Amino acid sequence: GESVGLHLPTLSVQEGDNSIINCAYSNSASDYFIWYKQESGKGPQFIIDIRSNMDKRQGQRVTVLLNKTVKHLSLQIAATQPGDSAVYFCAENIGYSTLTFGKGTMLLVSP
């Protein structure tokens, strides 16, 4: 809900801009990564995923980049819209479909 956003890093952009949200992951053995979007009062919603044998994957308006050398993941959102305003989490797979989540970044899109 609303309290999810407290104390989170925040990225503020204008409508139409491209947004880049970054994430550092911890386990070099992780082989699957997911980006989730969480709107206020709702559960996380899958956006895009990537396996460790890939460097880049594109979806509709979103691109995920994976740099295994520095254990870094980024989510790029093209032509950001007000409806993209939410908290974004990266997650890494640690086996049996359980996930370790990052703390999240709040994206605020101004009209």
Added chain:
Amino acid sequence: NAGVTQTPKFQVLKTGQSMTLQCAQDMNHEYMSWYRQDPGMGLRLIHYSVGAGITDQGEVPNGYNVSRSTTEDFPLRLLSAAPSQTSVYFCASSSRRFTDTQYFGPGTRLTVL
């Protein structure tokens, strides 16, 4: 197809009370998990199940019990609620594939006084 459902949506307990948070999925998923989410933090895994009759502990299991008697249901029990358990609880499920997407329920907001 309702996906993942959780009840109740909101709950207020007094310290020491017990309750069960319900979670059900209708996608025939093998894997189900419970997470808690606290302000400014990511989701933390409480317990998970890889199939009916099989459960295991996650990162923060203390104070919580689970069971998985059917594929569809995965209830989370608080035996003696404490203020530290005030949080938003999410249930998630995914198919049997190792790297499959997890689908989350809408959450239960729990306050322990």
